[in-house]
Amino acid sequence: MSASNDTPAGRVRSTQVLSTHEQIVRALAQDILTGRLAPGEKLPLEADLLDRFGVSRTALREGLKTLAAKGFLSVKTRVGTRVTEPVHWNYFDKEVLAWQVSGGMDANFRRQLAEVRRALEPAAAALAADRRTVEDLAxxxxxxxxxxxxxxxxxxxxxxxxxxxxxxxxxSKNPMMRSLASVIETALLEVFTLSPPTRDLRLHRDTVDAHERIVDLIEARDGAGAAAAMISVIDAGFGRVEAERSGSKA
Structure with missing residues (x-):
């Protein structure tokens, strides 16, 4: 990224002043997401966490409750507080996605995001072709x-x-579908900046043309065509990012 106004939203949030509760939750979530605290592992002793964060016992326990509610922790009497398996983590929580984005989007996460997009966005495009209004098209x-x-x-x-x-x-006029799209927008905005087509005039033109084709097909009420065009756009973007990531490691 070049200028400060080109900073993705997930990174912008990481620079904001966080409350004590947010600091505890975010720090422990990052420990879990990065594997510093592995699934099945017990959290450090309460006394050690209190010393680390310099907070009250009440503040710490509220932070742990938040993480448990998001699926990161399991709290059981006589067993203690342990990190859960990733299958229990609520990735459709905006905060969880923001933490994942701010910690870096590895290849596995990028692939998973592309798979979710392939399942969701072509269906939305097909529905939009049937239900769009003049205002939507505008x-x-x-x-x-x-x-x-x-x-x-x-x-x-x-x-x-x-x-x-x-x-x-x-x-699409499906509020559940729109809500899912809204949830992942932080991750989408970040991934869209990983290999932007603005770096090459021809790529920029071709990318915009491909997106415009989706709209043309939606306007023509061609649901199947709009869905296929959406898949092509998703796959092209994913392939471009992965090629660039692979090249940067070579």
Whole structure:
């Protein structure tokens, strides 16, 4: 990223002043997400945690309750507090996704996100083709135009890209689908900035054209075509990011 206004939302949040409760929850969540506290492992003794965070016993216990509610911890009498297996972690919690993003999106997480997008967004596009309104189409065209004119700021392009995907989710007229899209928007915005097409004029044009094709098919009420076009966009973006990540490690 170049300038401060190109900082993804997940990173922006990490620079904000956190409350004592948020500091405890976020620090322990990062320990769990990064494997410093492994599944099945007991948390450090309460006295050690109190010393680490310099907080009251009440504040610490409230923090642990929050983590337990998000699926990270299991609290049992005579057994103690242990880290749960990842299958229990609530990834459809905005805070959990924000923690994952701020800690770095590894290859496994990027693949999982792409799989969720492949399951969700083509279905949203197909529904949008059947249910979209004139206002929905206007919002989609506005987002596409914002993508087309933005060839400088990587973050601004990612925001326009995200806006289009969220508008399509809303145009599905399925509030549950729109809510799921909203939940993962922090992760989407981050992944959209990993390998932005604004770095190459031809790639930028082709990427915008591919997104515009989704809108064209939605306007034409071609649900199957819109779904297929959405899959192509998701796969192209995922492939571009993974190629760049692989190249940076070579």
């Amino acid at each position: 919002a989609m065209r506005t987002a596409v135009q914002a993508m087309r004119v933005e060839n400088g700021s990587e973050y601004a392009f990612a925001q326009a890209d995200l806006s289009l995907h969220l508008v399509i989710g809303a145009a």
